[in-house]
Amino acid sequence: MTANPNVPLRVELTFELPGTAEQVWQAIATANGITSWFLPTDLEEREGGTIVTHMGESSSPGKVTGWEPPRRFAYEEPEWAALAGHEGADVSPLATEFLIEAQSGGTCVLRVVSSAFGTGADWEQEFLAEMEKGWRPFFDRLRLYLVHFPGQRVTPLEAAHTVKGTTAGPVLAAMRESLGVEEVGQSVDARGLAGQVERIGESDVLLRVTDPVPGFLGLAAWSTGEDEATAVVQGQLFSEAAPAFVEQERPGWQEWLQGLSIPAA
Numbered sequence: 001m002t003a004n005p006n007v008p009l010r011v012e013l014t015f016e017l018p019g020t021a022e023q024v025w026q027a028i029a030t031a032n033g034i035t036s037w038f039l040p041t042d043l044e045e046r047e048g049g050t051i052v053t054h055m056g057e058s059s060s061p062g063k064v065t066g067w068e069p070p071r072r073f074a075y076e077e078p079e080w081a082a083l084a085g086h087e088g089a090d091v092s093p094l095a096t097e098f099l100i101e102a103q104s105g106g107t108c109v110l111r112v113v114s115s116a117f118g119t120g121a122d123w124e125q126e127f128l129a130e131m132e133k134g135w136r137p138f139f140d141r142l143r144l145y146l147v148h149f150p151g152q153r154v155t156p157l158e159a160a161h162t163v164k165g166t167t168a169g170p171v172l173a174a175m176r177e178s179l180g181v182e183e184v185g186q187s188v189d190a191r192g193l194a195g196q197v198e199r200i201g202e203s204d205v206l207l208r209v210t211d212p213v214p215g216f217l218g219l220a221a222w223s224t225g226e227d228e229a230t231a232v233v234q235g236q237l238f239s240e241a242a243p244a245f246v247e248q249e250r251p252g253w254q255e256w257l258q259g260l261s262i263p264a265a
Contacts, residue, residue, distance in 0.1 A: 005090050007120040011132045013112045015139050019146040021102040024110060025070035026151060027142060028098050036154040036236050037141040037216075051075045056160050056232075058083060066097060073098045080116070084127040091124065092117040134222075137204045141216050141236070144198065144208055149215070155242035157217070157235035159250060161257035164228055168203055171221035171229045174260045179219075181205055190217055191249075191256060213237045213245050231257050 017024055027033040031043040040054040047067035053060045060083060066074030074097040081089040099111040114131065118124035163171055176182075179190050186197050188207060195209035195217065204220040215237035223229050233253045237246060 005092055005117040005119050007118050007124070008115065009091075009118050009124055009128050010113070010115040011128050011135075012114075013132070013135065013139070015110045015112075015142075016103070017108050017110050017143060017146055018106065019108060019150060020106060021070040021100050021108055023146060023150050024100050024108045025073070027145060028100075028110070029067070029069065029073040032154055035156060036149065036152070036238075037145045038138050039234075040156050040158075053077075055083075056158070062093075065095070071100055080127070084123055086121075086123060089121075089124075090119055133203075137199065137201055137206065137218070137220075140199050140206055141218070144216060145236075148208075149238045152238045154215075155237045155246050157233065157237060157246045157250060157253070159233045159253040159257055160230055161254065161260075162224065162228060162230045163260075163262055166227070166229050166262050168221040168223045168229045170262050171231045171260070172203060172205070172219065174262045175219045175221065175231060176200075176205060178256070178260060181207075181219075191252065193217060209235075209237075213239045213242050215239075215242070231260065233257065 027037065030045055031041055034041040034043065042052040044050050044064065047064055049064045051062045051064055060077050060079060062075045062077035064075045066072050074095065076093040076095045078093040080094040081087060081091050094114060094116045096114045101109045103109060179188055181188055181197055181200065184197050184200055188195060188197060190207055190209065193209040194211040195207045197205065198208050199206035203222055204218060207217040209215055209217050215235060217233065217235040220232045220234065221229055
């Protein structure tokens, strides 16, 4: 291992989004905005402020390094190697930058760049590749948020369950089968949440729900070991009734995950 990491690591994504630069800024550079389409996030909305992204039982703390509304938002996460199981690895902080460019017709181009320096270890590139794969579906939520709920207060809904003796594929298949998810555009009833299928990915499904509370509901599965997978329900709901609904329904979603019928891999 080198004393000074010098192998570049980089992920770059570009999206065209509905909304003004100010609306996109609110969605990516405020605590409520980020939580409305990504993961629950604490944020001191200023340069030098702290940012903490919560991922179930784990979290990633960081520091805001760029704050130029409504154009540029940047932060660094020094402990990203620990998330990959390599605490103390000789890597630089993971720096993430959001650049917003206003377009004609009330749209924007958003460019997202995450970069760091490592030692060239295989796990470093694998981590960034998995990060890119995991990030992309969230930007579909961002588009929906900007169309349907810009600036509204969010209430997150989260439940997760780890399944032994299987992999991510059978877990997601069991989730889809239980809710009757077959194709994009179809209407579904997700345990009392009426909505429509917006996305079916390799490891995730996204629903836009309308009744009894509006918002999004995501289903995802990923392998967490050679013979283990985690199933996740992660939603964002928008209405005055959402907090009470989430408090009432979260235990039911947890029980649903634990009761899925999943064949062994």
